[in-house]
Amino acid sequence: MSVQPHQAIEVFYSYAHEDEKLRDKLEKHLTLLRRQGVITGWHDRKIGAGKEWQNEIDTHLDSSQIILLLISPNFIASDYCWDVEVKRAMERHEAKEARVIPVILDFVDWKSAPFAKLQALPKNAKPVKEWRNHDKAFLSVAEGIRLVAKELAVNS
Template sequence: MSLQPDQAIEVFYSYAHEDEKVRDKLEKHLTLLRREGVITEWHDRKIGAGKEWQNEIDTHLNSSQIILLLVSANFIASDYCWDVEVKRAMERHETKEARVIPIILDFVDWESAPFGRLQALPEGGRAVKKWGNRDAAFLSVAQGIRIVAKELAVSS
Protein backbone atom coordinates (compact mmCIF):
# COMPACT_ATOMS: atom_id res chain seq x y z
CA MET A 1 0.00 0.00 0.00
CA SER A 2 1.51 3.29 -1.07
CA LEU A 3 -0.19 6.56 -0.29
CA GLN A 4 0.52 10.03 -1.57
CA PRO A 5 2.54 12.11 0.96
CA ASP A 6 -0.55 14.23 1.71
CA GLN A 7 -2.47 11.01 2.46
CA ALA A 8 0.17 9.54 4.75
CA ILE A 9 -0.98 8.92 8.30
CA GLU A 10 0.81 11.15 10.81
CA VAL A 11 2.29 9.30 13.78
CA PHE A 12 3.14 11.11 17.04
CA TYR A 13 5.63 9.60 19.50
CA SER A 14 4.87 10.30 23.16
CA TYR A 15 7.87 9.09 25.17
CA ALA A 16 10.15 9.91 28.06
CA HIS A 17 13.53 11.25 26.96
CA GLU A 18 15.26 8.48 28.93
CA ASP A 19 13.74 6.10 26.34
CA GLU A 20 15.07 7.99 23.32
CA LYS A 21 17.35 5.12 22.17
CA VAL A 22 14.39 2.74 22.17
CA ARG A 23 12.32 5.30 20.23
CA ASP A 24 15.16 5.55 17.68
CA LYS A 25 15.15 1.76 17.30
CA LEU A 26 11.37 1.70 16.78
CA GLU A 27 11.68 4.52 14.25
CA LYS A 28 14.16 2.41 12.24
CA HIS A 29 11.68 -0.47 12.22
CA LEU A 30 9.01 1.86 10.81
CA THR A 31 11.27 3.07 7.98
CA LEU A 32 9.59 0.95 5.31
CA LEU A 33 6.18 2.39 6.24
CA ARG A 34 7.66 5.88 5.88
CA ARG A 35 9.41 5.04 2.58
CA GLU A 36 6.14 3.64 1.20
CA GLY A 37 4.34 6.86 2.13
CA VAL A 38 2.04 5.05 4.57
CA ILE A 39 3.11 7.18 7.55
CA THR A 40 4.95 10.34 8.46
CA GLU A 41 6.46 10.54 11.93
CA TRP A 42 6.90 13.29 14.45
CA HIS A 43 8.52 13.57 17.86
CA ASP A 44 9.88 16.48 19.87
CA ARG A 45 13.46 16.03 18.61
CA LYS A 46 12.20 17.38 15.27
CA ILE A 47 11.49 20.82 16.74
CA GLY A 48 13.59 23.33 14.84
CA ALA A 49 15.77 26.01 16.41
CA GLY A 50 13.84 29.09 17.45
CA LYS A 51 10.45 27.35 17.52
CA GLU A 52 8.35 27.21 20.66
CA TRP A 53 8.45 23.58 21.80
CA GLN A 54 5.07 23.65 23.57
CA ASN A 55 3.30 24.97 20.45
CA GLU A 56 5.03 22.42 18.22
CA ILE A 57 4.11 19.51 20.49
CA ASP A 58 0.51 20.72 20.77
CA THR A 59 0.21 21.14 17.00
CA HIS A 60 1.40 17.61 16.25
CA LEU A 61 -0.42 16.03 19.19
CA ASN A 62 -3.60 17.59 17.80
CA SER A 63 -3.02 16.69 14.14
CA SER A 64 -1.64 13.14 14.30
CA GLN A 65 -3.99 10.28 13.47
CA ILE A 66 -1.91 7.73 15.39
CA ILE A 67 -0.43 8.52 18.80
CA LEU A 68 2.11 6.03 20.11
CA LEU A 69 2.57 5.96 23.87
CA LEU A 70 5.99 4.41 24.55
CA VAL A 71 5.16 2.98 27.96
CA SER A 72 7.91 2.47 30.53
CA ALA A 73 8.50 3.42 34.14
CA ASN A 74 10.16 6.58 32.81
CA PHE A 75 7.05 7.41 30.78
CA ILE A 76 4.66 6.88 33.69
CA ALA A 77 6.94 8.93 35.98
CA SER A 78 7.09 11.84 33.51
CA ASP A 79 4.64 14.53 34.59
CA TYR A 80 4.64 16.01 31.08
CA CYS A 81 3.92 12.70 29.35
CA TRP A 82 1.22 11.82 31.88
CA ASP A 83 -0.47 15.20 32.51
CA VAL A 84 -0.27 16.66 29.02
CA GLU A 85 0.32 14.05 26.34
CA VAL A 86 -1.63 11.07 27.73
CA LYS A 87 -4.51 13.35 28.74
CA ARG A 88 -4.78 14.93 25.28
CA ALA A 89 -4.19 11.64 23.46
CA MET A 90 -7.03 9.96 25.34
CA GLU A 91 -9.35 12.93 24.70
CA ARG A 92 -8.66 12.60 20.97
CA HIS A 93 -9.06 8.81 21.16
CA GLU A 94 -12.46 9.13 22.88
CA THR A 95 -13.73 11.46 20.14
CA LYS A 96 -12.29 9.11 17.47
CA GLU A 97 -10.01 11.87 16.12
CA ALA A 98 -6.95 9.68 16.67
CA ARG A 99 -5.99 6.10 17.44
CA VAL A 100 -3.88 5.74 20.58
CA ILE A 101 -1.58 2.73 20.67
CA PRO A 102 0.34 1.87 23.82
CA ILE A 103 3.73 0.36 22.99
CA ILE A 104 4.88 -1.51 26.09
CA LEU A 105 8.65 -1.09 26.35
CA ASP A 106 9.38 -2.37 29.82
CA PHE A 107 7.99 -4.28 32.78
CA VAL A 108 5.64 -1.71 34.32
CA ASP A 109 2.22 -1.63 35.93
CA TRP A 110 0.18 0.01 33.15
CA GLU A 111 -3.10 -1.91 32.98
CA SER A 112 -4.95 0.54 35.28
CA ALA A 113 -3.69 3.60 33.36
CA PRO A 114 -6.17 5.63 31.26
CA PHE A 115 -4.89 3.72 28.19
CA GLY A 116 -4.95 0.34 29.98
CA ARG A 117 -8.10 -0.80 28.19
CA LEU A 118 -6.56 -0.25 24.76
CA GLN A 119 -5.00 -3.07 22.76
CA ALA A 120 -1.26 -2.63 23.17
CA LEU A 121 1.72 -3.63 21.05
CA PRO A 122 3.86 -5.68 20.69
CA GLU A 123 1.54 -8.62 20.25
CA GLY A 124 -0.25 -9.54 23.45
CA GLY A 125 0.93 -6.36 25.20
CA ARG A 126 4.14 -8.23 26.09
CA ALA A 127 6.91 -5.78 26.98
CA VAL A 128 9.60 -5.33 24.33
CA LYS A 129 12.20 -6.27 26.98
CA LYS A 130 10.43 -9.59 27.57
CA TRP A 131 10.95 -10.73 23.98
CA GLY A 132 14.05 -12.86 23.48
CA ASN A 133 14.64 -10.96 20.24
CA ARG A 134 13.83 -7.25 20.39
CA ASP A 135 13.78 -7.03 16.59
CA ALA A 136 10.91 -9.55 16.65
CA ALA A 137 9.09 -7.31 19.16
CA PHE A 138 9.58 -4.26 16.95
CA LEU A 139 8.45 -6.26 13.90
CA SER A 140 5.22 -7.00 15.78
CA VAL A 141 4.84 -3.28 16.52
CA ALA A 142 5.53 -2.28 12.90
CA GLN A 143 3.01 -4.82 11.58
CA GLY A 144 0.39 -3.58 14.05
CA ILE A 145 0.95 0.04 13.05
CA ARG A 146 0.73 -0.91 9.36
CA ILE A 147 -2.68 -2.49 9.96
CA VAL A 148 -3.97 0.57 11.86
CA ALA A 149 -2.61 2.97 9.21
CA LYS A 150 -4.40 1.00 6.47
CA GLU A 151 -7.66 1.05 8.46
CA LEU A 152 -7.38 4.80 8.98
CA ALA A 153 -6.49 5.45 5.33
CA VAL A 154 -9.55 3.52 4.17
CA SER A 155 -11.88 5.33 6.58
CA SER A 156 -10.64 8.84 5.74
Protein backbone atom coordinates in the same frame (compact mmCIF):
# COMPACT_ATOMS: atom_id res chain seq x y z
CA MET B 1 -11.55 9.29 -13.05
CA SER B 2 -8.14 9.26 -11.39
CA VAL B 3 -7.43 7.61 -8.09
CA GLN B 4 -6.11 10.06 -5.52
CA PRO B 5 -3.13 8.75 -3.55
CA HIS B 6 -3.98 8.77 0.12
CA GLN B 7 -2.18 11.17 2.38
CA ALA B 8 0.38 9.67 4.76
CA ILE B 9 -0.92 9.06 8.28
CA GLU B 10 0.91 11.21 10.84
CA VAL B 11 2.30 9.27 13.80
CA PHE B 12 3.14 11.05 17.07
CA TYR B 13 5.65 9.44 19.44
CA SER B 14 4.92 10.18 23.09
CA TYR B 15 7.88 8.93 25.11
CA ALA B 16 10.20 9.71 28.03
CA HIS B 17 13.61 10.98 26.93
CA GLU B 18 15.28 8.16 28.88
CA ASP B 19 13.71 5.80 26.32
CA GLU B 20 15.07 7.66 23.30
CA LYS B 21 17.24 4.73 22.10
CA LEU B 22 14.20 2.44 22.01
CA ARG B 23 12.18 5.13 20.22
CA ASP B 24 14.98 5.42 17.65
CA LYS B 25 14.93 1.65 17.13
CA LEU B 26 11.14 1.64 16.68
CA GLU B 27 11.46 4.50 14.21
CA LYS B 28 13.95 2.43 12.17
CA HIS B 29 11.44 -0.43 12.07
CA LEU B 30 8.82 1.97 10.71
CA THR B 31 11.13 3.21 7.92
CA LEU B 32 9.52 1.09 5.20
CA LEU B 33 6.08 2.47 6.10
CA ARG B 34 7.55 5.98 5.83
CA ARG B 35 9.33 5.23 2.54
CA GLN B 36 6.09 3.82 1.10
CA GLY B 37 4.24 7.02 2.03
CA VAL B 38 1.98 5.19 4.49
CA ILE B 39 3.07 7.22 7.53
CA THR B 40 5.10 10.23 8.59
CA GLY B 41 6.57 10.27 12.09
CA TRP B 42 6.98 13.13 14.53
CA HIS B 43 8.55 13.47 17.97
CA ASP B 44 9.92 16.36 20.00
CA ARG B 45 13.50 15.87 18.76
CA LYS B 46 12.29 17.24 15.41
CA ILE B 47 11.61 20.68 16.87
CA GLY B 48 13.80 23.18 15.06
CA ALA B 49 15.98 25.77 16.77
CA GLY B 50 14.07 28.89 17.73
CA LYS B 51 10.67 27.20 17.64
CA GLU B 52 8.44 27.12 20.71
CA TRP B 53 8.56 23.50 21.85
CA GLN B 54 5.21 23.54 23.71
CA ASN B 55 3.42 24.91 20.65
CA GLU B 56 5.11 22.39 18.31
CA ILE B 57 4.19 19.45 20.55
CA ASP B 58 0.59 20.64 20.88
CA THR B 59 0.29 21.14 17.11
CA HIS B 60 1.49 17.62 16.29
CA LEU B 61 -0.41 16.02 19.15
CA ASP B 62 -3.55 17.61 17.68
CA SER B 63 -2.82 16.75 14.02
CA SER B 64 -1.58 13.16 14.30
CA GLN B 65 -3.97 10.34 13.45
CA ILE B 66 -1.93 7.74 15.35
CA ILE B 67 -0.47 8.51 18.77
CA LEU B 68 2.04 6.00 20.12
CA LEU B 69 2.49 5.93 23.90
CA LEU B 70 5.87 4.29 24.57
CA ILE B 71 5.14 2.80 27.99
CA SER B 72 7.91 2.28 30.54
CA PRO B 73 8.60 3.24 34.15
CA ASN B 74 10.20 6.43 32.75
CA PHE B 75 7.03 7.26 30.80
CA ILE B 76 4.72 6.70 33.78
CA ALA B 77 7.04 8.82 35.97
CA SER B 78 7.16 11.70 33.47
CA ASP B 79 4.76 14.44 34.57
CA TYR B 80 4.76 15.92 31.06
CA CYS B 81 3.97 12.62 29.34
CA TRP B 82 1.25 11.83 31.87
CA ASP B 83 -0.36 15.24 32.49
CA VAL B 84 -0.14 16.66 28.97
CA GLU B 85 0.39 14.00 26.31
CA VAL B 86 -1.63 11.08 27.73
CA LYS B 87 -4.46 13.42 28.72
CA ARG B 88 -4.69 14.99 25.24
CA ALA B 89 -4.16 11.67 23.45
CA MET B 90 -7.02 10.04 25.32
CA GLU B 91 -9.30 13.05 24.70
CA ARG B 92 -8.63 12.72 20.95
CA HIS B 93 -9.10 8.94 21.15
CA GLU B 94 -12.46 9.28 22.93
CA ALA B 95 -13.55 11.84 20.29
CA LYS B 96 -12.49 9.34 17.58
CA GLU B 97 -10.06 11.92 16.15
CA ALA B 98 -6.98 9.72 16.64
CA ARG B 99 -6.01 6.13 17.39
CA VAL B 100 -3.92 5.79 20.54
CA ILE B 101 -1.65 2.75 20.64
CA PRO B 102 0.26 1.85 23.81
CA VAL B 103 3.61 0.29 22.93
CA ILE B 104 4.90 -1.55 26.00
CA LEU B 105 8.66 -1.06 26.22
CA ASP B 106 9.33 -2.31 29.74
CA PHE B 107 7.68 -3.79 32.80
CA VAL B 108 5.65 -1.24 34.74
CA ASP B 109 2.27 -1.09 36.47
CA TRP B 110 0.10 0.27 33.63
CA LYS B 111 -2.98 -1.96 33.69
CA SER B 112 -5.10 0.62 35.56
CA ALA B 113 -3.93 3.59 33.47
CA PRO B 114 -6.42 5.48 31.26
CA PHE B 115 -4.99 3.73 28.17
CA ALA B 116 -5.15 0.21 29.69
CA LYS B 117 -8.46 -0.46 27.88
CA LEU B 118 -6.69 -0.08 24.51
CA GLN B 119 -5.11 -2.96 22.61
CA ALA B 120 -1.37 -2.63 23.14
CA LEU B 121 1.61 -3.67 21.06
CA PRO B 122 3.77 -5.72 20.67
CA LYS B 123 1.75 -8.94 20.45
CA ASN B 124 0.10 -9.93 23.74
CA ALA B 125 1.33 -6.63 25.26
CA LYS B 126 4.59 -8.41 26.06
CA PRO B 127 7.16 -5.71 26.89
CA VAL B 128 9.81 -5.18 24.20
CA LYS B 129 12.55 -5.71 26.79
CA GLU B 130 11.17 -9.19 27.59
CA TRP B 131 11.58 -10.39 24.00
CA ARG B 132 14.85 -12.22 23.49
CA ASN B 133 15.15 -10.42 20.16
CA HIS B 134 14.05 -6.75 20.31
CA ASP B 135 13.83 -6.66 16.50
CA LYS B 136 11.08 -9.30 16.62
CA ALA B 137 9.19 -7.18 19.15
CA PHE B 138 9.51 -4.07 16.99
CA LEU B 139 8.47 -6.07 13.91
CA SER B 140 5.27 -6.97 15.78
CA VAL B 141 4.76 -3.27 16.57
CA ALA B 142 5.44 -2.21 12.95
CA GLU B 143 2.98 -4.80 11.61
CA GLY B 144 0.32 -3.58 14.04
CA ILE B 145 0.89 0.05 13.05
CA ARG B 146 0.75 -0.87 9.34
CA LEU B 147 -2.69 -2.46 9.86
CA VAL B 148 -4.00 0.59 11.75
CA ALA B 149 -2.58 3.03 9.16
CA LYS B 150 -4.24 1.02 6.34
CA GLU B 151 -7.55 1.01 8.20
CA LEU B 152 -7.37 4.77 8.84
CA ALA B 153 -6.41 5.49 5.22
CA VAL B 154 -9.42 3.51 3.94
CA ASN B 155 -11.78 5.31 6.31
CA SER B 156 -10.44 8.82 5.63
